[in-house]
Amino acid sequence: MNERAIPILPCKYVDDVVPFYEALGFTVTFRQTRPNPYVCFNRGGIDLHFFGLEAFEPENSLGTAIVLVEDTGVLYQEFAAGLRAAFGKLPLAGIPRITKPRRKQGTTAGFTVVDPGGNWLRISALGETEDDGSASHGAGRLDRVLMNAARQGDAHGDEVRAISVIEAGLLRHGDATDAEKLPLLVYLAELHHRSGNPELAGSALDTVAALILNPAEREASAEELATAAELRGAL
Template identity: 75%
Template sequence: MSERAIPILPCRNVDDIAPFYEALGFQVTFRQERPNPYLCLVRGGIDLHFFGLAAFEPENSMGSAILLVPDTGVLFEEFAAGLRSFYGKLPISGIPRITRPRRKQGTTAGFTVVDPGGNWLRITALGDTEDEAPGTNTSRLGRVLLNAARQGDARGDDAQAVSVIEAGLQRHPDAPDAEKLPLLVYLAELHVRTGNHGQAASALNDINALDLDPEQRRALAEELASAAEIRGSLES
């Protein structure tokens, strides 16, 4: 039998945790309220345990776990579908929330889920490295995006990520519109996270003004779909 490790993460109430993870496709394998609240969840080869503390503040949580998976894109789509069904939209701000898959400077491709307990699940591509990854964007604005994602998605410093993107766009005003699109989509998402909905709408308007030909729109279909979803969340 191979070795395995199971993280035990804190939460205020297991009643908040169970339905959230069930929306992600996890199953409850054990639950108790006394003598102390405890919850066990499993999804495929992923095991997560939680203990409840009534005085716990999710905003102050330092709980974190790295999940290594074969395909971060497939898992994101499965998680996203469950969260859209559960919440009626994709939660991209506050607690809980999910980030879209992005490569980050110095790290592998992946995304993050922040659960109702404030715990960060860092979903990472198994066996991938920044140098080996196919399609890594090394353009001027591509490198800006890598740095911004490192600040916002890996470190949780959304304000710094916004500054990195805004500086990059100002520094490279002549960059092709197709390179600007991913940065503007991320910028809109970051503004939603920080509650700056007016600035998010402004970034989305900048996206609408981009000059993209049909081939570029096909290649950037996922980014355009993300922008449309963000706009829909602002209008709902």
């Protein structure tokens, strides 16, 4: 049995979503302006359809699609490269935006894309199920804080709650090493940036810059440090 389901998502204007999805590597397979604006995209095994509605406001969108892929890390890198090439930088705040892949407490690993229509594409690994808590078993103390914060900030879109979780975790574990604190501080900067607080985001990045890391720790944290540099450029 060969069955498929294709989500039809809203947007204010079709012209808003076309360049964004083309930057993600999607191809327009059908497009019409009458009798109603409509566009279809395909990328490998992913099909997405959109209808335009001028009265629609992306900030109020409840549109969501779960996208299951073999390797979320590879897809993130491809999406990120396309967005940088098309727009000069990653959209990390507002609408549209993309989040970094993170393990989230109680949910599957992956990342989120919020498109110009305000629709959430929740990218998860094919075959993974909802985490029953085993992902946090054996994880470091600040790793668990980060997963909890990512559940609030990335899965639920509650940046205020995520910031609170991180700040409480850093205060509770003040004896943590600089290398342990780094991922939380970078995520804290990202959350402040998303929340429209560039001063607080910059302060978190200043703290990141002041961390003392040995060469091995710096190499292991290269991705986090690259994210911090990208955030600095976005402020």
